[in-house]
Amino acid sequence: MDEISTSTLFIILTVLIFISAFFSSSETGMMSLNKYRLRHLVQNGHKSAKRVSTLLERPDRLIGLILIGNNLVNILASSIATILAIRLYGDYGVAVATFGLTIVLLIFAEVTPKTLAAYFPERIAFPASYVLQALLIPFYPFVWGLNQITNCVLKMFRINIDDQADALTHEELRSVVNESGALIPRRHRDMLLSVLDLENVTVEDIMVPRNEIAGIDINDDWKNIVKKLTHSTHTRILLYRDTLDDAVGFVHSRDVLRLLSKTKFSKETLLRAVREIYFVPEGTPLNVQLLKFQRNKIRIGLVVDEYGDLQGLITLEDILEEIVGDFTTTMDLPTSNNVKQTDGTYLIEGSSNIRDLNKQFKWRLPESGPRTLNGLILEHLEVIPTDPLCLRLHGYPVEILEIKDNMVKQVKVFPHLYKKRRI
Known part of the structure; x- marks a missing residue:
């Protein structure tokens, strides 16, 4: 050196x-x-x-x-x-x-x-x-x-x-999608996240509740049955005897039109066109039920509890809408009267689904318990109110406006006054 x-x-x-x-x-x-x-x-x-x-x-x-x-x-x-x-x-x-x-x-x-x-x-x-x-x-x-x-x-x-595993976990994949930014359009990102969430959502979370199922009593007057069949806006119509617990089956509107074109149209011919009922256990995750619908080539089913009692109705379209959002067009009148007021408050029906409210208004109401706003309020109060009152429901100020048939029918929510609950 x-x-x-x-x-x-x-x-x-x-x-x-x-x-x-x-x-x-x-x-x-x-x-x-x-x-x-x-x-x-x-x-x-x-x-x-x-x-x-x-x-x-x-x-x-x-x-x-x-x-x-x-x-x-x-x-x-x-x-x-x-x-x-x-x-x-x-x-x-x-x-x-x-x-x-x-x-x-x-x-x-x-x-x-x-x-x-x-x-x-x-x-x-x-x-x-x-x-x-x-x-x-x-x-x-x-x-x-x-x-x-x-x-x-x-x-x-x-x-x-x-x-050492090289695969992403469920939560890691969610993080990848969330952090994709402009690489994936917002709409597509929401759809991907909805697919990942299917296993966390069960059929009873999105089903049509029993009290809202539109069916036809086969024991009713024949003229009334025909009128309901011709005016029904549903593709598949549930038939039952006296009560929904005694369901007969579903009939397709296409079959009804075919039978109506014939001169002999009766209860007997209608019952022969009835399709077998597909039963879905409550608690079934949506990703599992989607595969079952696909494998069995079925688009509709009745949700039952562990005792076999009817709880609601689930369709393939309901699951698809969980992924892509509302896309079906229908002639039904709107069933929800949830309205935003000029002062920032919301008039909400007590029967509104909590998951739908959270998705629509970006609220943070808990989804692990009751599925309707009425159920959440009753769980919070631990008593059925008899008079209008005000309460703070999981951080949201709520004013009960209408009580009927042991149910909270309508409330006013003040989301702009929301306060995060301390744990």
């Missing part, structure tokens, strides 16, 4: 610092790559992505190669810096070289290149893969030996690197 000039040593030291920066940025860039975007690029035939993907198949080898190169460069840089410092500062040169080189390496070989690589991983990792792939050939024996030692150490702590 004594034969080498000081200026030459400075040039060598500068080159070593740049090489150290290369290894540092390569490590961060490789590990910061979006692996799902990388897989997409590989499938599209991106050459650099394929090369990077090959290197990342064995991250232990890649990290071993980078660390071997980085440590060799840093140790050599430390030696040269010490020689330079001794030449310039004499006996104090060792201390000067230690602190000076540490600061230089931190700024120019660690923090700056790693920060740059963290923000632009592809711009760093793809070009670096050329060099790393070439270096892996001569350094392979050293890398292999280093990996054998480190793997043995990991096994001592009962860590098996081959058992």
Whole structure:
């Protein structure tokens, strides 16, 4: 080293610092790559992505190669810096070289290149893969030996690197969709999240409640039956005897039109056109029920509880609307009178579904208990109110306006005065 000039040593030291920066940025860039975007690029035939993907198949080898190169460069840089410092500062040169080189390496070989690589991983990792792939050939024996030692150490702590799962969990996938930003349109993002939520929603959350099922009593007067059949706005009509508990089956409006065209249309011919009822146990997740509808080629079913009692009606369209939102067109008059007032309050029907209210108005009412606003109010009060009153329902000021038939029929909600409950 004594034969080498000081200026030459400075040039060598500068080159070593740049090489150290290369290894540092390569490590961060490789590990910061979006692996799902990388897989997409590989499938599209991106050459650099394929090369990077090959290197990342064995991250232990890649990290071993980078660390071997980085440590060799840093140790050599430390030696040269010490020689330079001794030449310039004499006996104090060792201390000067230690602190000076540490600061230089931190700024120019660690923090700056790693920060740059963290923000632009592809711009760093793809070009670096050329060099790393070439270096892996001569350094392979050293890398292999280093990996054998480190793997043995990991096994001592009962860590098996081959058992590490690479799949996303349900919540992680939700986070990916939520953070996609402008990459996925808001409407599509909502649909994807709705698909992920299907397993958390059960049939009774979206079913038509028993008291709202529109059916026809087959024991009614024949003229009334014909009138209801011809004026029904539903494609599938439920027939029952006296009560819904004695359901006969569904009849399709297409079959009704075909029978009406015949001269002999009676209860007997109508009953022969009835289709078998498909029963759905309450508590069935929507993703499971969607598959059951698909496999059985069925579009409608009756929801029953553990005792076999009828609870409501569920259709394929109801599940699809959970994913894409309301899309059906119907001649029915609107059944909801939920109206926003000019003062920011809302007039809400007590029978309104809590999930629908949360989705429509972006409220935060609990969905784990009662499914209607009336049920939530009764659970909160623990008594059926007899007179109008005011209460704070899970942070929302609510004024009960109408009570009828042991039910809260209408309330006024003040969402602008909402206060988050303390836990």
